[in-house]
Amino acid sequence: MVVPDNLRSAVSRAHPPACAGADTNPTYPDLARHYGVAVLAARVRRPRDKAKVEACPRMGESGGGVQVVKRWILAALRHRTLFSLAELNAAIAELLQRLNARAFRKLPGSRRSLFEQLDRPALRPLPTERYVFAEWKQVRVNIDSHVEVCGHDYSVPHALVRRQLDVRLTAHTVECLYRGQRVASHVRSPLKGRHTTADEHRPEKHRRMGQCTPERFVRWAETVGPHTATLITTVLGSRRHPQQALRSCLGILRLANSYGDARLEAAARRALAIPAFAGTGHSYRSVESILTHRLDTTPPEQAELATPLVHHNIRGAGDYS
Numbered sequence: 001m002v003v004p005d006n007l008r009s010a011v012s013r014a015h016p017p018a019c020a021g022a023d024t025n026p027t028y029p030d031l032a033r034h035y036g037v038a039v040l041a042a043r044v045r046r047p048r049d050k051a052k053v054e055a056c057p058r059m060g061e062s063g064g065g066v067q068v069v070k071r072w073i074l075a076a077l078r079h080r081t082l083f084s085l086a087e088l089n090a091a092i093a094e095l096l097q098r099l100n101a102r103a104f105r106k107l108p109g110s111r112r113s114l115f116e117q118l119d120r121p122a123l124r125p126l127p128t129e130r131y132v133f134a135e136w137k138q139v140r141v142n143i144d145s146h147v148e149v150c151g152h153d154y155s156v157p158h159a160l161v162r163r164q165l166d167v168r169l170t171a172h173t174v175e176c177l178y179r180g181q182r183v184a185s186h187v188r189s190p191l192k193g194r195h196t197t198a199d200e201h202r203p204e205k206h207r208r209m210g211q212c213t214p215e216r217f218v219r220w221a222e223t224v225g226p227h228t229a230t231l232i233t234t235v236l237g238s239r240r241h242p243q244q245a246l247r248s249c250l251g252i253l254r255l256a257n258s259y260g261d262a263r264l265e266a267a268a269r270r271a272l273a274i275p276a277f278a279g280t281g282h283s284y285r286s287v288e289s290i291l292t293h294r295l296d297t298t299p300p301e302q303a304e305l306a307t308p309l310v311h312h313n314i315r316g317a318g319d320y321s
Contacts, residue, residue, distance in 0.1 A: 001038045003050050011041050026136035026166075034131045036124065072099045137167045139176075145201060149174055151192035155201040156184045217249045224256055225265030231272055235283070251284035259291050266296035 006014045006022060013023040022041040032039045042049035073095045082088045100112040109117075139147040141160045146153040149167055156165065156176050160183065168175040169188070176184040186196050214236050221232040232249050239245040256264045267290040290296055 001040055002032065004039070004041050005050070006041055006044060010039075014041070014044050027134060030134055030136075030168075031131060034127060036127075068099070072102075132170050135169045137169060138164060139167050140164050146195060146197070147176060152189050153195045154184065154186045155195070155197040157201050158203050214246070217246065217253065220253055221249075224253070224261045225268070227268040227272060228253075228265050231268040231287070234272070248284045252287050255284075255288060255291060263291060263296050267291050270296055 004010050010024055010028050011022045012025050015022050024039050024041060028039055073092060076095055077091060080091065082091060100115070101110055103110050137149065139149065141147055141156055141163050142153075143161060144153075145158040145161055146155050147165060147167065149169060154174050154176070160178060163178060165183070166177045168177065172188055174186045174188050175182055184198065184201065186198070189196055217232055217236070218229055221229040232252065235249055235252070236245050252264075252268075255267075259267075264287075267287050270290055271287055
């Protein structure tokens with residue numbers, strides 16, 4: 001058990017003197033769990049809660065352990081001039097061995113003999129892994145299922161939107177915990193204003209959309225027919241960034257669910273063959289209009305004459321009846 005004072009770096013809130021313990025900062029219990037010890041801060045204005053080394057006589061000496069060190073080490077070095085830290089440490093080590101081997105006045109043995117008899121058998125080996133210092137923060141999940149930590153956004157499961165999480169932040173990792181359970185872990189990024197997103201944290205519909213790539217749409221279109229594949233390639237090339245045309249491509253390919261692959265292939269052939277369809281004609285609305293007006297079943301020359309009827313910016317005679 002470790003019994004510290006109520007120092008601010010260890011204790012976030014001290015309890016009244018009638019109560020034992022205090023609320024410690026999250027990093028302190030994290031350190032204690034690593035080394036297998038417990039932290040129980042002393043009560044306010046209760047020095048006897050602390051170890052005997054500070055305030056109470058021990059082993060027949062006239063003062064606490066700190067006072068003994070002051071008398072037998074610090075006082076012994078007060079007239080010596082030392083020129084380096086290594087020289088100082090060597091002088092202290094020599095006096096410390098002498099102090100630990102010094103026999104007690106009222107008890108048998110010495111500090112060294114009691115340490116070998118009582119303390120050493122109870123000691124445990126150090127953990128195999130070194131302790132990693134971590135900071136703790138409280139954050140709230142944004143509507144996009146990300147939390148902001150040091151200017152960078154990290155994803156968490158979308159079901160935790162607007163919930164408050166605890167973040168354990170180390171030099172290399174970012175761990176997000178909800179009610180003591182880890183829900184996300186990321187490699188820490190130094191980039192400000194960027195996002196780190198795990199695919200499993202997004203909703204299923206967003207995940208499917210994120211898996212859609214231009215190459216995937218072209219392969220899908222090839223299963224319908226060569227004209228459909230050419231049309232999809234043309235639509236992707238009509239935008240500055242192919243990702244901007246993914247929704248339009250998805251809409252065109254889904255028309256096969258309503259009209260069938262054969263009619264979609266014929267509509268794609270019509271859209272590519274009619275000069276008026278160049279540019280704005282290569283869109284979801286234009287292909288849908290061809291299928292709606294059954295222009296995919298008419299000869300090419302008739303479809304070219306009827307082209308103005310399928311343009312989404314031109315109204316037909318039915319709009320004025």
